[in-house]
Amino acid sequence: METLSFEFPAGPPARGRAMAGCVGSGDLEVLLEPGRAGTLAIRVITSVNGSAQRWQNLFERMFREQTPPALSIDIHDFGATPGVVRLRLEQALEEVAHG
Amino acid sequence: MADTAALLRSRSFVELGARQRARALLDAGSFRELLDPFERVESPWLARQGIVPQADDGVVVAKGSLDGEPTVIAAIEGSFQGGSLGEVGGAKIAGALELAIEDNRQGIPTRAVLLLETGGVRLQEANLGLAAIAEIQAAIVELRQFQPVIGVVAGPVGCFGGMSIAAGLCSYLLATREARLGLNGPQVIEQEAGIEEYDSRDRPFIWSLTGGEQRFASGLVDAYVADDVETIAAEVRRFSRLGRPDLERSRRYAWYLERLARFDASRQANAESVRRVYQGDPT
């Protein structure tokens, strides 16, 4: 298990909070809360060691396409594939956007 | 055509997570979660063993209503650590039941629904899980004196270990075809007693003895329900309206001892012999 931290540029703070997923095999839990303006802060606790670069790449790809709102994101990962990570993040981001 | 329409309308309960299950059973709009995941009341014991925690420790506690009656619901998330109960998750259930008891002492008729999807004690928190389960059991017996405590075992995890004893204390117990209910998990029985006694990989054998259908046919649960949200919600309300049973199953020692005396224990048990010996109404 390891704990990782990431930061990305972001827009104004999100208004609501949202969650998706659970810490089951091959899945992850994502909790989104409003963050400090201009910053997307992500903390990942993952069962997979040595995966910092993969998380970095995944987040970069996701947040390159459009500037995310300022959020504080907590991820509890239990060996999810990048596809599942992206799905859960998108579910939660969708809820924040429309919630 | 009607069957197809019904099938299309039906929504699996088993496939829902704990939070969705709790929300689906309570009266529409009444769900209010206590200690939600954003409060991050996580296990203080898992991370130091290198195990990723979950923000709600795998237990959802929510207040709401059933047919307008005050209700607390505790739902265990079977996907997180096999639904095992550690210190926090156990305290959430015990604490919620204890507050429901206080409500009743003050004239508020709070009832409880337990969604049991659990392997029992979380071995990484062993003795604190066991202690919490003893406290859950104590609270069920006390709350049951005022209002029904309704247990639902839906699957796919089933209900095992100390929490199967808690299930046995409930006023009413519902199970689906996916559900299994038993004290000891198949792996542990095989480990302790050998594969001749219990083959943990023989799924049809295990379901034939501990599955929801068998448990209903032998009187160890009160209802055998389809895996459908509406059906389960309706059955939970039916039992809630029934109020307290005349005599809870766990008080029927006289009947069970008499039946066990008739059972030929020199032979191995099977589904048929158990149904036969437990036939008729326990009184």
Add this chain to the structure above:
Amino acid sequence: MTATFSRRGLAWFEALTAGAAPVNGLPASLRVADAELEGRRARFLAVVADPDNRFPRAADGEVGLLEGWGLAQAVDTAIQADAGHSDKRVLVAIVDVPSQAYGRREEALGIHQALAGAVDSYARARLAGHPLVALLVGKAMSGAFLAHGYQAQRLIALRDPGVMVHAMGKASAARVTLRSVEELEALAAKVPPMAYDLDSYASLGLLWETLSVRSVEQPDADDLARVRACLKLAVDDIERGPRDLGGRLGAANRAASRDVRARLREQW
């Protein structure tokens, strides 16, 4: 099947109930008698090995189908007999239970329900005003302990390496958690609730008292006097307080158990 079952429960039962008439009509694996405890009426209950047990997986002192339902009966008859009396008899569960019974007959016939029967009676006795004390003289394992002892308001353990509380034996716990026994032991040394030793268990705040005796296998007169005095103190302590299990929540190692309850109450 091993022939090396513990005789501690039986030894303490016989010492504490010497000369008392047994309560009849129970399975041979249960020893129950009403005896006097420092001027109080008390019912002592022990689960003991019965090599002739009809259910072979419960022959070595395990709590099985007959034991669970039998305890339910033994406790319920005390509740009924004392209904309407203000002086409820004390209940003392003498705990020396290696495990619940693991077997096909047991699962098929609903051992979980039998153990629920025992828990039910013990919990109702406590709520009815019977002071309920558990005396741990040997193993107090998992479902067996839940059914016989864990509903007590006060837990007293003899200070001895053979006295052990746990949720699962080491070999099975290792298998279920996908660890080796060595890894499990290394973790247990760091994580008090996982440990198998009595001091770690005591650090969880669940024990009311630990007592040293000279001869845990076969108590002598001094041992007996100390244990009787301690049981009496526990009963007096129970009668000064509530009937619930709240007395177990005080330890630093149970901070989360208290915190969760306090926050639930705020949000209720």
